[in-house]
Amino acid sequence: MNTITVGHRAGPRLxxxxxxxGPAGLPDHHRQHGPLPAVGRRLIDVVDAxxxxxxxxAGFPTGRKMRIVAGGRGSKVVVANxxxxxxxxxxxRLLLTMLPHxxxxxxxxxxxAIGARDAxxxxxxxxxxxxxxLQAAVAARKDSVRIQVSGVPGRYVxxxxxxxxxxxxxxxxKPAFSPPRPQERGVRGLPTLVNNVETLAHLxxxxxxxxxxxxxxxxxxxxxxxxxxVGGAVRRxxxxxxxxxxxVGEAVARAGGLAEQPQALLVGGYFGAWLPAGAAWPVPMTxxxxxAAGGALGAGMVIALPASSxxxxxxxxxxRYLADEGAGQCGPxxxxxxxxxxxxxxxxxxxxxxxxxxxxxxxxxxVERRGACKHPDGVTQLIRSAVRVAARDAREHxxxxxxxxxxxxxxxxxxxxxx
Amino acid sequence: MRLRVNPIACTGHGMCAELLxxxxxxxxxxxxxxxxxxxxxxxxxxxxxxxxACPTLALLADDSFxxxxxxxxxxxxxx
Numbered sequence: 112m113n114t115i116t117v118g119h120r121a122g123p124r125l126x127x128x129x130x131x132x133g134p135a136g137l138p139d140h141h142r143q144h145g146p147l148p149a150v151g152r153r154l155i156d157v158v159d160a161x162x163x164x165x166x167x168x169a170g171f172p173t174g175r176k177m178r179i180v181a182g183g184r185g186s187k188v189v190v191a192n193x194x195x196x197x198x199x200x201x202x203x204r205l206l207l208t209m210l211p212h213x214x215x216x217x218x219x220x221x222x223x224a225i226g227a228r229d230a231x232x233x234x235x236x237x238x239x240x241x242x243x244x245l246q247a248a249v250a251a252r253k254d255s256v257r258i259q260v261s262g263v264p265g266r267y268v269x270x271x272x273x274x275x276x277x278x279x280x281x282x283x284x285k286p287a288f289s290p291p292r293p294q295e296r297g298v299r300g301l302p303t304l305v306n307n308v309e310t311l312a313h314l315x316x317x318x319x320x321x322x323x324x325x326x327x328x329x330x331x332x333x334x335x336x337x338x339x340x341v342g343g344a345v346r347r348x349x350x351x352x353x354x355x356x357x358x359v360g361e362a363v364a365r366a367g368g369l370a371e372q373p374q375a376l377l378v379g380g381y382f383g384a385w386l387p388a389g390a391a392w393p394v395p396m397t398x399x400x401x402x403a404a405g406g407a408l409g410a411g412m413v414i415a416l417p418a419s420s421x422x423x424x425x426x427x428x429x430x431r432y433l434a435d436e437g438a439g440q441c442g443p444x445x446x447x448x449x450x451x452x453x454x455x456x457x458x459x460x461x462x463x464x465x466x467x468x469x470x471x472x473x474x475x476x477x478v479e480r481r482g483a484c485k486h487p488d489g490v491t492q493l494i495r496s497a498v499r500v501a502a503r504d505a506r507e508h509x510x511x512x513x514x515x516x517x518x519x520x521x522x523x524x525x526x527x528x529x530x
Numbered sequence: 531m532r533l534r535v536n537p538i539a540c541t542g543h544g545m546c547a548e549l550l551x552x553x554x555x556x557x558x559x560x561x562x563x564x565x566x567x568x569x570x571x572x573x574x575x576x577x578x579x580x581x582x583a584c585p586t587l588a589l590l591a592d593d594s595f596x597x598x599x600x601x602x603x604x605x606x607x608x609x
Binding site for chain 1: 536537538539540541542557558559560561563
């Protein structure tokens, strides 16, 4: 995948120090941004004023989360989530491989602000070389917080925040039933701040340049920049830094524009939703605007599906993957997701009996909001958006049989496949 | 009173649907579906009994919530 950054109005921020020659070491990082200034509890006020929200997908206000943890009893723990469970996303990996000190600065700043002496940087345990390079990066620094690089199992739900905490506590990397949430009782029972690595990278810059600088990009209600992964039928798939509020179409233009006539865009990744290409084009990339348009911002993925692909077959394939990736803990997810995957496969590949649509409609409410985590809800949102956006196609599939699109090679990436 | 199911603990014994059919039915796989999280006062005793009878203690009856007139999600007692 390419990683090309072209400055929008504000120019790249996180990716300003990106070099094509290799990862930025500590001297490169300091040349670009200067050393991390001493920060304390006051940083939480600055983060509040900056309006930074979590870049892992949920978009929770970072300052508020920091304040909850800082207000808890005793010592605190910070966890940087660099697992990037979304198969279509590459932004966290880009930061961790090329700009590790930006993330580590953010981790150190967050720890200083909330009063944590221990921090964990979590990545997938099969990424041996990444684990090694991150350990080397930590060793090259002089942080007062103890940072431990931890490998966690590479399953989709293992990077859910309660799953990370449970794993660091010696348990299985599976979501836990809440409350208590990690902010109240997390690693070793201590108040724990879990943040996505991109969120921490923004924090590193806010600690240096302040809240007004942060707000000089993006919209008043959705300030700052974010990393997006643009893929599918575009000319230059890769990771781009955009201002929040940039229209979806402009994010696609940053990736070189469309390579083929589009049918729909998958915005927000496999936890997001399909949107008709035309309708999605002008929608600003913010949580609120995409939600209003029937989609989700998620962790900032935009995938263009060409008109010659079958949206239902693509979705069926992803739903099967997601059904297999569950933690296997909650009945409605254990039984409901495979049933949904079967119904989607029926609709996409077999059809012709007029049954699959009814079957899907009956199954969806049996799965929604019935898991301990949001994994099943992500799957139902994806399916609902697929049968909404490809409604005519779905009827034809169901009654007359599959379309010609199913003969085209699948486009949406899954782990273990060459990208 | 407010009812919740801990979906991780629940293994689908189905006792709750036997003891509280007014509020709980079972899905095709045997897991409980709650008609409403808020328990009307008249059913509070049955709900408590169903929660106590759950073999995996997955049905949680929270007494700190009271259903008021027209309050869909209940509210906490002061103090």
